[in-house]
Amino acid sequence: MDASERRPYHSPRRVGPAFRTGTASDTVRPVPVHVISHPVAQELLTHLRDTRTPSPLFRQYAQRLSVLIATEAMRDLPTEAVVVDTPLGPANGVKVSASVIVVPVLRAGLGMLDAVLSVVPHARVGHIGLQRDETTAVASQYYAKFPAGLDASLVVLVDPMLATGGSAVASLQLLASRGAQRMRLLCIVAAPEGIQEVEAHFPDVEIYTPAIDSHLNAHKFIVPGLGDFGDRLYGTM
Numbered sequence: 001m002d003a004s005e006r007r008p009y010h011s012p013r014r015v016g017p018a019f020r021t022g023t024a025s026d027t028v029r030p031v032p033v034h035v036i037s038h039p040v041a042q043e044l045l046t047h048l049r050d051t052r053t054p055s056p057l058f059r060q061y062a063q064r065l066s067v068l069i070a071t072e073a074m075r076d077l078p079t080e081a082v083v084v085d086t087p088l089g090p091a092n093g094v095k096v097s098a099s100v101i102v103v104p105v106l107r108a109g110l111g112m113l114d115a116v117l118s119v120v121p122h123a124r125v126g127h128i129g130l131q132r133d134e135t136t137a138v139a140s141q142y143y144a145k146f147p148a149g150l151d152a153s154l155v156v157l158v159d160p161m162l163a164t165g166g167s168a169v170a171s172l173q174l175l176a177s178r179g180a181q182r183m184r185l186l187c188i189v190a191a192p193e194g195i196q197e198v199e200a201h202f203p204d205v206e207i208y209t210p211a212i213d214s215h216l217n218a219h220k221f222i223v224p225g226l227g228d229f230g231d232r233l234y235g236t237m
């Protein structure tokens with residue numbers, strides 16, 4: 001698809017707020033969090049949590065789970081009508097007509113990128129490099145590069161772990177400062193603290209995740225979580 005074929009992203013319908021159904025709270029309240037409860041997604045998440053899962057399998061499970069998350073997150077992509085010829089005659093069909101920019105947060109977000117691109121192959125890709133300080137858990141930026149057209153695209157931020165929310169909010173602020181208007185966040189495990197932080201700064205940003213966990217520990221790791229996603233993905237423990 002060349003640039004002339006890309007059209008600005010306009011959501012044809014506002015996705016209604018989902019209801020939080022995770023383990024964090026019994027209180028059901030409308031928040032823009034979509035919990036991917038599909039049993040296949042939940043089984044893949046279980047494998048990712050399991051300390052016995054080695055890096056090669058961890059990468060595979062992360063990919064497969066990310067396809068399911070991305071599929072749900074792209075449910076309302078606008079399409080245009082097309083007609084194709086089957087061997088038996090013409091058939092009406094559709095073509096996705098939105099401009100999508102996927103932005104993984106390095107490193108861990110790279111473990112979801114190819115999966116998201118398999119769902120929206122025409123998407124373009126930006127990158128944000130962030131690293132949490134091991135003692136303060138505050139993220140600092142070491143890289144950022146984006147394609148043109150953030151303002152007219154659906155921007156899909158991809159980071160598997162939403163812990164304090166510091167990395168997600170810093171990323172969303174950077175994207176917003178470069179013109180992004182419609183943003184979504186895809187993650188694999190979210191903590192209530194991180195969700196609150198994103199909601200406080202970006203109430204319109206919908207979050208797609210298969211898990212809302214219990215809480216953060218003293219080191220700001222998600223409990224029960226799955227440990228350090230980047231380390232498990234790349235074997236840097």
Ligand SMILES: O=P(O)(O)OC[C@H]1O[C@H](OP(=O)(O)OP(=O)(O)O)[C@H](O)[C@@H]1O
Binds near residue numbers: 162163
């Ligand atoms: O919500 P937060 O408290 O900001 O934590 C979440 C961030 O922490 C992890 O990255 P990390 O800093 O470990 O970098 P890495 O991906 O290179 O391992 C994770 O991938 C998120 O980006």
Ligand SMILES: O=c1cc[nH]c(=O)[nH]1
Binds near residue numbers: 161223228
């Ligand atoms: O639990 C956590 C928190 C931040 N980053 C991770 O990889 N895991």
Ligand SMILES: [Mg+2]
Binds near residue numbers: 108228229
């Ligand atoms: Mg890490």
